[in-house]
Amino acid sequence: MSPRVVLIGPPGSGKSTVGAALAGLLDVPLHDTDAAIEAAAGRSISDIFIEDGEPTFRELERAEVARAVEQEHGVLALGGGAPVDPLTEQVLAGQVVVFLDVGIADASRRVGFDQSRPLLAVNPRASWVRLMNERRPVYERVATHRVDTAGRTPQAIAEEIATLLGSS
Ligand SMILES: Nc1ncnc2c1ncn2[C@@H]1O[C@H](COP(=O)(O)OP(=O)(O)OP(=O)(O)O)[C@@H](O)[C@H]1O
Ligand SMILES: O=C(O)C1=C[C@@H](O)[C@@H](O)[C@H](O)C1
């Protein structure tokens, strides 16, 4: 069993929010790897970063994405940095992967850059832009579809993806 669709994109692109709307439209479960990692660890991602370091988080994430791609059958929302891992990129090959594209203006409005995102804790806007510049080639390479989310509601974006999947 594998997911119907995998959502990737930077923080604030709406993977979790659009994922929930899309799961509702398709009547399938949403599985969010960030939430699964937090539930399994009994700690927030922010605490995992602080207490164990980013490399430990990335190992947990790599294992969780590989498990989810094997076992989940609904909408799979990944953490923002997940596709950057080369093994994860291999695991995603052959999946339907949608890149939720967004610019700094919309991401900033949506996220407000609170302290829950450890990589954006210092100079959040500049850090977001740097991450997005580094990752955009990866997101574009890994994705089978790209959807522009700027100025659109999660429901409208979910409907576009459902149409892409041929199920609406
Ligand atoms: N298309 C949208 N329009 C307006 N607000 C949105 C949209 N998509 C998401 N949001 C809001 O932006 C915030 C971040 O969304 P979400 O948590 O889904 O992003 P994410 O891509 O999962 O981020 P992360 O990588 O940090 O998990 C939420 O408050 C959500 O309600
Ligand atoms: O962009 C990133 O690297 C991250 C995004 C979040 O989804 C979490 O996976 C974590 O905060 C790291």
Ligand SMILES: [Mg+2]
């Ligand atoms: Mg999320």
